[in-house]
Amino acid sequence: MSSATTPKMTMAQAINTALRDAIAEDDSVVVFGEDVAQLGGVFRVTDGLHRDFGENRVFDTPLAESGIVGMAVGMAMNGMRPVVEMQFDAFAYPAFEQIVSHVAKMGNRTRGKVRLPIVIRVPYAGGIGGVEHHCDSSEAYYAHTPGLTVVAPATNADAYGLLRAAIASPDPVIFLEPKKHYFSKEEVDVSAAVPPIGRAVVRRPGKDATLIAYGPSVPVALAAAAQAATEGRDLGVVDLRSIVPFDDETVCAEVRRTGRAVVVAEAPGFASVASEIAARVGERCFHHLEAPVRRVTGFDVPYPPPKLEHHFLPGVDRILDVVDTLQWEDAA
Amino acid sequence: MSAGQLKAAITPARWLDESGRLVRGTPAPDAEALLEGYRRLVFARRLNEQCGALVRQGRLAVYPSSRGQEACQVACASVLADGDWLFPTYRDTAAIAARGVDPVEVLTLLRGDWHCGYDPVRHKVAPQATPLATQLPHAVGVGHAARLKGEDTVVMALCGDGATSEGDFHEACNFAAVFRAPVVFFVQNNKYAISVPLARQSVAPSLAAKAIGYGMPGVRVDGNDLPALEKVLGEAVARARAGEGPTLVEADTYRIESHTNADDASRYRTEDEVADWLPRDPLLRVRTYLTGIGALDDDREREIAAAAEAMAAAVRTGVNAEATADPEELFAHVYATPTPQLAGQRAALRAELDFEEA
DSSP states (O other): OOTTTSOEEEHHHHHHHHHHHHHHHOTTEEEEESSOSSSOOTTSTTTTHHHHHOTTTEEEOOSOHHHHHHHHHHHHHTTOEEEEEOSSGGGGGGGHHIIIIIITTHHHHTTTSSOOOOEEEEEEOOOSOOOTTSOOOOHHHHHTSTTOEEEOOOSHHHHHHHHHHHHHOSSOEEEEEEGGGTTOEEEOOTTSOOOOTTOOEEEEOOSSEEEEEOTTHHHHHHHHHHHHHHTTOOEEEEEOSEEESOOHHHHHHHHHHHSOEEEEEEEESTTSHHHHHHHHHHHHHGGGOSSOOEEEEEOSSSOOOGGGHHHHSOOHHHHHHHHHTSOGGGOO | OOHHHHHHHHSOBOSBOTTSOBOTTOOOOOHHHHHHHHHHHHHHHHHHHHHHHHHHTTSSSOOOOOTTOHHHHHHHHHTOOTTOEEEOBTTOHHHHHHTTOOHHHHTTTTTTOSSOSSOHHHHTBOOOBOSTTTHHHHHHHHHHHHHHTTOOOOEEEEEETGGGGSHHHHHHHHHHHHHTOOEEEEEEEOSEETTEEHHHHOOSSOSTTHHHHHTSOEEEEETTOHHHHHHHHHHHHHHHHTTOOOEEEEEEOOOOSOSSTTOOGGGTSOHHHHHHHGGGOHHHHHHHHHHHTTSOOHHHHHHHHHHHHHHHHHHHHHHHSOOOOOGGGGGTSSSSSOOHHHHHHHHHHHHHHHHHHO
C-alpha cells in the first residue's frame, strides 16, 4: 500500500475510526465510560462520536468501573454490543470482579445461551511518564481468566482492524491499547481485510533468532532487530496481536526455523504472559532449540516513577544483551 | 424529599396484619387474586421443604432456603409481565419457580452442575447470582438497553440485606437513578448475612432510606404480607414502565432457617428470636384471612395441597434422575468457538476417558 493512497493517522484516530465505523454499521453498538462523550476521552480516542451519533449511542456514565462493566453485561444480555472504556489500566481494577465472575463466565454459566459481545478497551502499559496507577501492564490478569479474549495491537492498522474484529466477536474481548503509541502516525488502510483474532503475524522474518512480542513491545523488538542487522545478526520478530487465543502455530513455526527465541514484554516477568510463552515454546520446540528461551520483561516491582521508567522498560540494548547470551558459541 | 417519602422509606407498608386481619383503613384485597397468591405461597413453601429434604438425602449439594420469605418470592414474580426480567440470587429459587421456570431446571446448579440449568433469555430470568450484588448492575444494563430500544421492559433486581453493603449495590442504584432505568431493586431484609446481623451491615434508618441518597423513591413493606408486597412492588413496576425510573423496595422479613444446610444458626441467634417470627408467617396470615371471608375452605385447601404435593413429587423425580454431565462439554461453552488450546485439552481428556473405559 503506497502512502499516496493510504491516509496516515494516529493510533487514537485509528481506534476512533473503528468505533465510528462500527457504530454506523451496527445499531446495537454502544460506546460508554468515563469522559468518553463530551470530552472525547482523556486521550481523545472517542472524539466527536457523541456529537455525531448522539446520547443513545455514546454516553458518559457515573464514575464507577464496576458499574460500567456490570451495565455492559446487562446491555449485552439485552442484545447490545457495548464497547466500554476503562480510561487507564489501573483504573480497571474496581471492575475486576465483574470481568472475572460475569463477563468471562456468562457463556459457560448459561451453557452458551447467553453470549456477551462486550469490548473492554484498556489504555495500558507505560512509557508516557505517567504518575502512579497510570502505566500498568495488566494483561496477565485477563489472560489467566478463561472466557476472555485478550488482544493487544502494536500498529495503528491493527488497532483499527483488531478493534473491528473485537466488536464483531461473539465473545468478550479485553482490548489493550498501548497508550504510548496513541499519537504516533502511521498509514492505515481501513478497507484492508480485518485480521482474525487469534493469529500472530511475522513482522520481520529472521534466520538467527526470533523475538516474540505484543503491543508496545513490538516496535522495541523491531528496533532491536534493525540494530542487530547492522551488527550482522538476523533477528525475526513475531507480533502476537492476540494473547488469547494464543497462536502456537505461527510462533512455533518461527522458533523452529531459527532455533532461538527471546520473549519481550513490559509487564513484570514473574508468572507473566512472557513466562507462559517461554513455557509453551519450550514444550513444543525443544528439539529445535539451540539455547534456552529467554525473557526480557519489566522488573518485579510496581511500575516506576517517570524519572526511572526507562530503567524498567525493555529496551534495544537489554534485548540485544540477552540475544548475546543465546549460546552462539555452540553454533555449528 | 417530603416527610411522606421519608415515612414510606422507614415505616413498613401493611395490608394484612400478623393475625390475618385487614389493617385499619385498607380496602379488602381482590379475593380471587389473593387465593391464587395463596396457592403460590403454598407451592413456594412446599418447594423449600422439598429442597431441604433433597439436601438431607444427598441429592442437592446445598440449598439456601427462603422459608419465611415466601411472600417476597411470590410477589416479586407475580407483579412482572412476560417480557420483564428477573435477576435472582441463590436464595430465590422459589421466586424463579413462581416466574414459571421448572424447579428441576432451577436446581441444576445446586445439584452440583456447572451451569444455571434454564434458558435465561427464554424465561427472562438471569442466572442465580452467587457473588453478592454483582447482578444488580446487570439489571440496570438490561433496563437501559430496553429503554434505548424503545421497549417498556421492567427489571426486578433481587438482593438481601447483606448485599446492600457491597459496592455494586451502590453503583447499580446510582446508575439506575442517573439513567432513570426501569429497575425495581427489591431487598429482602431477612436480618442476617449468614451470621452477621443487620446492625453490622448498616445503621441507616432503614435500607429503603438509602434510596433518598440516590434520588429515587424508597419504600419499606412488611415482607410477610403478600397483598402489601404485591401492591408496593406493583406500583414500583408501574413507575418503571411509565419511564419514571427506579424504586428501592425493602421487605421486612426473616430467614427462618439457617443460611444453608451447612450453616448452624444456633451459633449466632436465639431460639426465642426465631420463635418470635414464626407467628408472623406469610402463609398463615393469608390463610386466616381467606378462611375468614369464606374464600378458602377445607376442600380448596386440600386441592391446593395436592397440587403442591404433585409439584414436589415431580421435583423429587427430576432431581433423583441421574444427571448426564458430559466431561467434554466443560470445554464447549467457554468461548463461542473453542480455542485451539481448549480443543487440545478436550482431546486430551477424551483420550484419558477412552483409556479408562477400555
